[in-house]
Amino acid sequence: MNIEDDAVTTLEDLKGDLAQRFKWTPSGGGSIEGAIVDADMAALDRDGYVIWENLLGDEQCQQIREIVRPWLGHTGRNTFEGRHTQRIYSVLSRTRVCDRLVDHPRVLAVLDRLLMPNYLLSALQAINILPGETAQLAHHDDGFYPVPRPRAPLAAATIWAIDDFTANNGATVVIPGSQRWGKRRPGPDDRALPVVMPAGSCVFFVGTLWHGGGANTSSGERLAVTAQYCEPWLRPMEAFSLSVSREIARTVSEDIRRMLGYSIHPPFVGAVDGLHPLRLLETEPNL
Ligand SMILES: O=C(O)CCC(=O)C(=O)O
Numbered sequence: 283m284n285i286e287d288d289a290v291t292t293l294e295d296l297k298g299d300l301a302q303r304f305k306w307t308p309s310g311g312g313s314i315e316g317a318i319v320d321a322d323m324a325a326l327d328r329d330g331y332v333i334w335e336n337l338l339g340d341e342q343c344q345q346i347r348e349i350v351r352p353w354l355g356h357t358g359r360n361t362f363e364g365r366h367t368q369r370i371y372s373v374l375s376r377t378r379v380c381d382r383l384v385d386h387p388r389v390l391a392v393l394d395r396l397l398m399p400n401y402l403l404s405a406l407q408a409i410n411i412l413p414g415e416t417a418q419l420a421h422h423d424d425g426f427y428p429v430p431r432p433r434a435p436l437a438a439a440t441i442w443a444i445d446d447f448t449a450n451n452g453a454t455v456v457i458p459g460s461q462r463w464g465k466r467r468p469g470p471d472d473r474a475l476p477v478v479m480p481a482g483s484c485v486f487f488v489g490t491l492w493h494g495g496g497a498n499t500s501s502g503e504r505l506a507v508t509a510q511y512c513e514p515w516l517r518p519m520e521a522f523s524l525s526v527s528r529e530i531a532r533t534v535s536e537d538i539r540r541m542l543g544y545s546i547h548p549p550f551v552g553a554v555d556g557l558h559p560l561r562l563l564e565t566e567p568n569l
Pocket of ligand 1: 453454
């Protein structure tokens with residue numbers, strides 16, 4: 283269908299953008315060589331996760347630590363958030379310091395293949411696991427969408443090590459291959475591996491992979507930033523369209539803006555008063 287020929291005669295016509303005013307633009311993931319993305323996809327298919335070492339430099343990690351630390355106050359409200367874990371939600375509404383983690387080309391290149399176009403950011407949190415924390419209940423991140431397994435992932439997550447992740451300081455624990463499981467849950471005989479990686483590294487995993495925060499039996503803290511993403515037709519965990527102002531939406535990258543919800547899942551999902559949400563940034567005063 284094109285703008286001159288706006289007849290909608292088949293259901294296929296509804297799979298496109300009816301207005302065609304805000305064209306789909308390629309993501310920053312396009313800068314990653316296809317063979318690298320092929321290898322990442324093969325690891326995800328086999329193990330459910332892939333580790334990328336040293337994507338951030340020391341200075342970037344230090345900057346994140348300095349900006350995030352003053353906000354780390356109270357500990358979790360339950361054992362899932364972690365009684366000895368500090369969390370900051372809605373990081374995007376507070377600082378720009380994590381933006382390059384959210385739209386990192388390596389992450390977007392994989393998301394471009396894993397999820398449908400105009401996938402959304404579902405959460406962005408800083409998670410600081412303190413000494414004395416016990417292991418978090420194993421879970422998979424798209425488990426709150428009531429769609430039976432086995433199935434393709436509806437979401438994906440990154441966990442960025444801002445401090446070194448070690449076997450005893452709370453490194454995320456993953457169960458390789460568990461993304462393929464149907465109804466079963468992890469048991470004591472399942473091989474659970476701590477994601478040991480230096481600060482600046484990232485573990486990317488699919489929403490169907492069983493995992494959890496590890497126990498921190500060390501004397502140091504474990505700071506991480508986690509960005510989660512979901513299909514464009516699902517409700518994200520964090521309501522960014524309510525928590526992130528339009529002023530901020532105008533300043534972030536095009537990829538982040540799209541992932542905040544300034545995008546459409548064709549033909550109508552995400553529309554505002556019948557129009558593309560980007561129109562709000564053109565016409566409305568800052569809110
Ligand atoms: O902090 C971690 O390593 C994992 C946290 C997690 O999986 C969660 O809170 O959903």
